Amino acid sequence: MDNQYCQRRMREIWDDPKRGAAPVNWTLSPLLADIGPALLACYQRTATANDLLISGPSGAGYTYPGSWPAAALAAYTQLTGRFLRRTGMDLVYAYNHRKPEGDGWAAFDERVVAAYRRDTPLRGIIQSWETGDLLIDPAGLPVIGNFSPQGKAQEYRDTLVRRHLSGGRPL
Template sequence: MLRAVIRPDRGADDVAEEWGGVDRASQHGVEVVFADYYMNGTVHAGTRAKVSDRVRPRPSAMLRHRVYLTLTVGEGDNVQYCQRRMRDLWDNPARGQVPVNWTVSPLLADIGPALLAHDQRTATANDLLISGPSGAGYTYPGSWPREALDAYTRLTGRFLRRTGMDLVYAYNQRLPEGNGWVPFDDRIVRSYRDNTPLRGIIQSWETGDLQIRPAGLAVIGNYWPQGNAAEYRDGLVKHIEGWHGSGPLFIAGAVTAWKWTPSDIAELGELLTDPFEVVRGDTFFELLDRASR
């Protein structure tokens, strides 16, 4: 299995280069590790640290007629983010006030075990580490050669088991017109299901209107209202306008790692009153599975 480590020279808004480059690598069966500004990588990779392979205990929850929201902070595939920006977010005193999923690269078990061990050790009961896009390296599974995809998901499975993660935030290739994403299909999800311990997949989607179960595994598209905490709350309220409370509703909310902090998340949590209930990702997928029975 080849792994591409690239150092992109691009601005934050130059997304076409990212999508095109990652898609091209995916077509050749190569995953990407964004490692620009990852400092002292050789030292970090050579440092010994105890990385836990245990999944955090899942808080029990009752399935009720509520809007269940799970919030996921992105960018975790980027190992320099895990080393730098995420540490700033992690040290924010407001962290832990609201349940949050933090994407990190499971490859940190090799690339930076001390970083991952620190996050595992200092996580609160409201912090859940999950895999960043789209497992063991940033990639678009739908673009992979059909005969090679299992190699990627097997590698992902090995790293997920080493790090105790059973959820992934994942991307797929974009639609030809560039407006939206291609949903995961049975072939892709079956590869994840058969080769990893995943209990569910949050797929990058942004409009929040994707909820499918290909190959028997729950896939939900994220929803990203953007804006500040009040605008985010207003977006969520508008998003559920057609919900009449006759059953549970599930929303996977995206949080931008470069603009928001745990203080912003805590502010959002204060603004979200009934019928919203914010839960960790593992509880979210447990309830989603119960609701589908």
């Protein structure tokens, strides 16, 4: 997560008087505990019951955990765990690498989820999986897909309505 984003664009969105009217997840880097403690405190202090601050992307830094070697992944998830505990965050929005055949994203495997489970206080992972249909439980930690249709607000709304009317599960 870019500290500059938290200082500027997210703050502009956050300051909208309509914020809090609907439930929204907001991704923040848990590293803000060190690199931007005043920013983190501001968001925590002014969050409404409908604002959920979660770690992103992937924890202690923008990365694709599935591409890390096992020894390095443990160092990363341990660092992530330390910062999640400091910030009180217990969900992470995470990326993974693309499938080798280039057709979409790879689901997290047991190795990656086990490292998060062992080293962090996470109660779940929201994996970047644009269709939202991913729901797995490797290593005993729930991993769900993020439903993020492309487009502006009206297009996003229309996609949500179509999904609901076609019997798609809410995520």
